[in-house]
Amino acid sequence: MLKALIAFYLRLMWEHLRSRPAQKKTPDPEHFHWRRYTAKYHRKRDIVKNLWILAGLLMLSYPALPFVVGLSLFMTFLSFLILDETS
Numbered sequence: 001m002l003k004a005l006i007a008f009y010l011r012l013m014w015e016h017l018r019s020r021p022a023q024k025k026t027p028d029p030e031h032f033h034w035r036r037y038t039a040k041y042h043r044k045r046d047i048v049k050n051l052w053i054l055a056g057l058l059m060l061s062y063p064a065l066p067f068v069v070g071l072s073l074f075m076t077f078l079s080f081l082i083l084d085e086t087s
Contacts, residue, residue, distance in 0.1 A: 044082055
């Protein structure tokens with residue numbers, strides 16, 4: 001049982017690593033995730049990452065449950081707002 005479980009997860013990891021798209025300098029506009037390869041999206045993702053790190057530090061400094069839940073919901077909204085690509 002354990003051997004089958006380990007084999008399953010190794011195969012799953014291998015398939016995930018093998019199916020990664022190559023990092024190109026210019027994204028293919030026909031690809032359905034083309035925006036995820038642009039420099040603009042990477043900058044936005046870095047901003048969101050830094051905001052989440054800051055929010056995590058705030059949550060650690062003030063560990064009250066209503067504050068943590070409220071800040072998490074606000075940060076989720078803010079992340080979607082920043083990463084949204086609709087015009």
